[in-house]
Amino acid sequence: MTLDAHQHFWHYDPVKDAWIDETMTAIRRDFLPADLEPVLAANGxxxxxxxxxxxxxxxTEFLLALADRHDFIRGVVGWVDLRAPEVSDQLARFADHPKFVGVRHVVQAEPEGFMLNPDFQRGIAALREFDLTYDILILQHQLEEASALVGAFPDQPFVLDHLAKPQVSNGMDPAWAHGIHRLADYPNVSCKLSGLVTETTDWQWQTDDFRPFIDHALSTFGPDRLMFGSDWPVCRLAADYSEVKEIVENVLAGLSEAERAGILGGNAQRFYGC
Structure with a gap:
C-alpha cells in the first residue's frame, strides 16, 4: 500500500488557526476528506x-470522527495534554478507537527544556501503556534536546516530522546534519520525508535543492526508518501534491523496489500499525 504518513484536516478558524497568516491565502479555508480523497486517488x-x-x-475527536466516516484515513495522530496529571485518563478516552495511533505536541513553539520537563516526560512514559507512537515536531536547534528525550525512552517509538525543518534554500547546515545523525543513532526513532517544500525562501525550489537533505536522512536513518508524508494542505503554499510526491520519488530512484515501497507506505504501516 502507498500511504501518506503526514497530512492535516481542518475547519479554518482565524483565531484557532492564527499560524495561517496573510501570506498563506492558499490554505486559509477548510480542508476536509472530500478535498483530499481525489488528490490521493490521482497520485496513486x-x-x-x-x-x-x-x-x-x-x-483529536474531530480527526477520529473523520476517520470513522472515511476508510482511506488509516490512522490519526492526535493531541492530549502530555503534561497533565490526568494524562492517562485522556489517553484512555481515545485508546479504544482502532485508528488512534499516536500523539503529537507542537514542541517547535515551546521554550528550551520543554522535552526534558518531568511533567512532559511523564506523559511520554504513559504512551507505552496504550501502545501509541509519538511524533516529534521541532526545529533544528531542538535536535540535541530531542536526542536526550528519545534516549530516555528506548522502548517508545518516535518519528521526526519534517526533518526538523532545515532551511533548505541556505544549503545543508553542518549543525543540522550532526543533529540528525545523533538522533538517527537511536533505533527507536524514524523520520518523515515531509514538510520540506515550505522550508524554502519565498517557496521557490528545484528538486535538487532537497537531494542532500533526503540523502542525509537516508544515510543516517536507512531506508527502513523513513516514510513519505505530503504535509498536505500546508504543502500547497509551495507545491501541489504530485510535485511533493515526485520530489521523494526522484531522489529515491536509485533504491531497490522494496526500499522505495517501504518509504512510500510500508514503513508507515508498520510504524503506526495501520
Missing amino acids: VEGCVAVQASQSLGE
Missing part, C-alpha cells in the same frame, strides 16, 4: 495518516 496513494494541527482534545 491509497491511504493517509491524519496528524493534529490544533492542540485540543476536540481536535
